[in-house]
Amino acid sequence: MRTKLLGLFGAAMLVQATTATAEELNLYTTREPKLVEPLLESFKTDTGITVNTIFLKDGMPERIEQEGAASPADVLMTVDIGNLVDLVDRGLTQPVQSEVLSAAIPENLRDKEGNWFALSLRARALYAAKDLDLTSFQYEDLAKPEWKGKVCIRSGQHPYNVALTAAYITHHGADETKAWLEGVKANLARKAGGGDRDVARDIMGGICDIGIANTYYVGLMRSGAGGPEQEEWVKSIKLVLPTFENGGTQVNVSGAAVAKNAPNKEQAVKLLEYLVSDAAQKIYAEANFEYPVKAGIEVSPLVGEFGELKVDSTDLTAIARERKAASELAEQVGFDN
Amino acid sequence: MSLKSGTVWQLTAMLIAALVLLPVAALVGFALQGSIGLWPHLFRNVLANALAQTAVLLAGVGTIVAVLGTITAWLIAGFDFPGRRLLGWALLLPLAVPTYIIAYAYLDILHPVGPVQSLIRDLLGYDSPRDFRLPDIRSMAGCILLLGFVLYPYVYLPVRALFATQAANLLEASRTLGAGPVKVFWRIVLPLARPAIAVGMALALMETLNDIGAAEFLGVRTLTVSVYSTWINRTDLPGAAQIAIVMLLIVISLVLVERRARKGQRYAGNARRLLPLSRVRLHGPSAWAATVFCALPVLLGFAAPAAYLVRQAWRRFVFSGIPARIWVEAGQTAALALIATVIAVGLGLLVSAAPRLHPAASTRIAARISTIGYAVPGTILAIGLLPVITFADRQISGVLGWFTEAAPQLILLGSGAGLIYAYVARFLAISTGGIEAGMERVPISLDHAARSLGQKPSGVFRNIHVPLSWSSMAAAGLLIFVDCVKELPATLLLRPLNVETLATHLYGEAARGTYEDASIAALLIVLIGILPVAFLSRSIRA
Numbered sequence: 001m002r003t004k005l006l007g008l009f010g011a012a013m014l015v016q017a018t019t020a021t022a023e024e025l026n027l028y029t030t031r032e033p034k035l036v037e038p039l040l041e042s043f044k045t046d047t048g049i050t051v052n053t054i055f056l057k058d059g060m061p062e063r064i065e066q067e068g069a070a071s072p073a074d075v076l077m078t079v080d081i082g083n084l085v086d087l088v089d090r091g092l093t094q095p096v097q098s099e100v101l102s103a104a105i106p107e108n109l110r111d112k113e114g115n116w117f118a119l120s121l122r123a124r125a126l127y128a129a130k131d132l133d134l135t136s137f138q139y140e141d142l143a144k145p146e147w148k149g150k151v152c153i154r155s156g157q158h159p160y161n162v163a164l165t166a167a168y169i170t171h172h173g174a175d176e177t178k179a180w181l182e183g184v185k186a187n188l189a190r191k192a193g194g195g196d197r198d199v200a201r202d203i204m205g206g207i208c209d210i211g212i213a214n215t216y217y218v219g220l221m222r223s224g225a226g227g228p229e230q231e232e233w234v235k236s237i238k239l240v241l242p243t244f245e246n247g248g249t250q251v252n253v254s255g256a257a258v259a260k261n262a263p264n265k266e267q268a269v270k271l272l273e274y275l276v277s278d279a280a281q282k283i284y285a286e287a288n289f290e291y292p293v294k295a296g297i298e299v300s301p302l303v304g305e306f307g308e309l310k311v312d313s314t315d316l317t318a319i320a321r322e323r324k325a326a327s328e329l330a331e332q333v334g335f336d337n
Numbered sequence: 338m339s340l341k342s343g344t345v346w347q348l349t350a351m352l353i354a355a356l357v358l359l360p361v362a363a364l365v366g367f368a369l370q371g372s373i374g375l376w377p378h379l380f381r382n383v384l385a386n387a388l389a390q391t392a393v394l395l396a397g398v399g400t401i402v403a404v405l406g407t408i409t410a411w412l413i414a415g416f417d418f419p420g421r422r423l424l425g426w427a428l429l430l431p432l433a434v435p436t437y438i439i440a441y442a443y444l445d446i447l448h449p450v451g452p453v454q455s456l457i458r459d460l461l462g463y464d465s466p467r468d469f470r471l472p473d474i475r476s477m478a479g480c481i482l483l484l485g486f487v488l489y490p491y492v493y494l495p496v497r498a499l500f501a502t503q504a505a506n507l508l509e510a511s512r513t514l515g516a517g518p519v520k521v522f523w524r525i526v527l528p529l530a531r532p533a534i535a536v537g538m539a540l541a542l543m544e545t546l547n548d549i550g551a552a553e554f555l556g557v558r559t560l561t562v563s564v565y566s567t568w569i570n571r572t573d574l575p576g577a578a579q580i581a582i583v584m585l586l587i588v589i590s591l592v593l594v595e596r597r598a599r600k601g602q603r604y605a606g607n608a609r610r611l612l613p614l615s616r617v618r619l620h621g622p623s624a625w626a627a628t629v630f631c632a633l634p635v636l637l638g639f640a641a642p643a644a645y646l647v648r649q650a651w652r653r654f655v656f657s658g659i660p661a662r663i664w665v666e667a668g669q670t671a672a673l674a675l676i677a678t679v680i681a682v683g684l685g686l687l688v689s690a691a692p693r694l695h696p697a698a699s700t701r702i703a704a705r706i707s708t709i710g711y712a713v714p715g716t717i718l719a720i721g722l723l724p725v726i727t728f729a730d731r732q733i734s735g736v737l738g739w740f741t742e743a744a745p746q747l748i749l750l751g752s753g754a755g756l757i758y759a760y761v762a763r764f765l766a767i768s769t770g771g772i773e774a775g776m777e778r779v780p781i782s783l784d785h786a787a788r789s790l791g792q793k794p795s796g797v798f799r800n801i802h803v804p805l806s807w808s809s810m811a812a813a814g815l816l817i818f819v820d821c822v823k824e825l826p827a828t829l830l831l832r833p834l835n836v837e838t839l840a841t842h843l844y845g846e847a848a849r850g851t852y853e854d855a856s857i858a859a860l861l862i863v864l865i866g867i868l869p870v871a872f873l874s875r876s877i878r879a
Contacts, residue, residue, distance in 0.1 A: 206465060
């Protein structure tokens, strides 16, 4: 046992001690290992650079902050525009100038100074019972009394819903958003909670008729990656891309940044550039069923079936700014109670 | 000479308390960095509901764990009935099932499209869940039941250890004097067991209070959920730390109230050899009733979710075999948990013995402080540990810098030592609480006799406290090991690069919704949890 423990410690120390060598870089990610690994393997094949990773969830910025100048983090990868802007606001990123990145990513999907770059898009969609006569939908409709007792949604405090509420604020202002949240709350078939996939399962289980969830889950479930049961759940629903009354579909991003104290900055930039290459963008599209940021990359056929995505024109950083207000509104109306 | 030795015990106890206090102090530091602007919003919109939900949840879970834990322990220790030996062991098994796994498993089993309701519909002749379905498990009642049925071993374990080693003579005497079993239970068993019940309930309730996984699945909004909303969605760490500290103060005062209520009630046995309790043989319906009562929590808290996991894991295994690296992850999980357990039990023993060997306010307060890590949600404690660990790391690198040009950085955080620290700081409450409760039953006259025979405090510790605490140490070690294996939030935040444990693997899959891939990891968590249960139940029985 003792040698085993020493082995564990030794291996960990070795990782720490070798972070400075040229052929490695360190990735802090809140994206799940199974998604990131295929990208990193193909990056290694291309460049010979090994990527050491740690998969984190809550507290990634705090950890990097406390590690300070000694932080081994090179690339920070996360989802949700709020999280990306937060990293910049805390001074944990550094600007990157790269022709490759500027050419691949549309201007509104990256920071002007190069502190963060979006890598993929996902839309907040409507899942509806298959037999429901419904081909278009507006987010505003969710609060209409005709849906009383028929709506399923996850916690109003989950970042995906906070971003949707924040986008609603940018369209309609705080007062109308509050009334909308109250309306949605009144329509809930069950307590707000669980995950996005539960919306599909609960529609199949007869608990609700419609619900709000991200686009890529439908792809994941249909592809069989979530197992045969999820394939069954998703058969009972169809996906509609909703829009705002005077706008498009609310999208959020996954993205990455180079850490402020990155010991391997050169390699870090190489990884970012790789992540917008055609090969990597295809992995985002085909393995995770997201919308690629790069023009000209096909979405997965499973995603193509949803119809054309008309992205809402609201500036992403404006949505990030309304995050706090959105989260507080959800508490004011007792959305999760 | 004895003064000097007393000082050593005093210093040891204070040092151990400091280890736990440091991250909490760091949280206070975070809390002070922010304004109190959050509180008007909390009072207006959040607190009334969150407090009510928290109170209902705690009252419900507390009742279930106390009733199940105490009665099953009493039945196993005091009676003979069919299946007693097997059940005595099996009653510990729910410990191995993390709350987030049981919540997920039951949600699947009991969902309108799950196996149970599908079967009922078939039997009743309904085609669709839209025509007939049972009430949703995602409710306060569901959450209380699920948590109660996995957390009751926190009460069962210390109470049974107490009945096994103590109290035999009192119980025998009351039986001889003609008291019936019901009277014995209320007049002797309950008062005797109260310290152990209190310790176990405190652990189970703190686990409930800090739970975030099961609560999220089941839609219950406790105060802990508010801490997370404040921190994650509004990037207001100071505000979150403020709520966490207020919660900690509430927990501490509740524990103090309980201890005060118990003050002056000391039920130490006398110094004579402790006899094992002779069991009363039950016959007929009462014997079967006892069997059913003890089997029910095992079925609901372990067998059903475990069977579900085995089924899921088997499907996965048939589909793609066992992922090779899962064995590495299992090894890392077990190694981290084992080191943390040994350290936590050792420190818990020292800090519980200190007030006896050097009775003073300092040692008593140190023992209390060493238990507060459990009262803070896991992630929040881990956040408090970050500045502590990285500060120590900078000092270490500074010292190493005298000897070498390229001094390694972040040695503690990068080696996993920081994570072990987190486990110890969090779970020390389990060993201190359990060992203290065990020592309360060791008469102080034994210490005095040893001292008057010329033993130094260290000799009393070695020859009296260590041997007599053996079963409570074993029980505490079991709980801590299993808790470390299950621990998720601190592990996620503080582990080194490239290290995954079974819990983080499981979380990574579950977060992506690929539950089938996760089922093998989940099953392994449960299996690793069973190993010490099997091993240690023997030494507890002794």
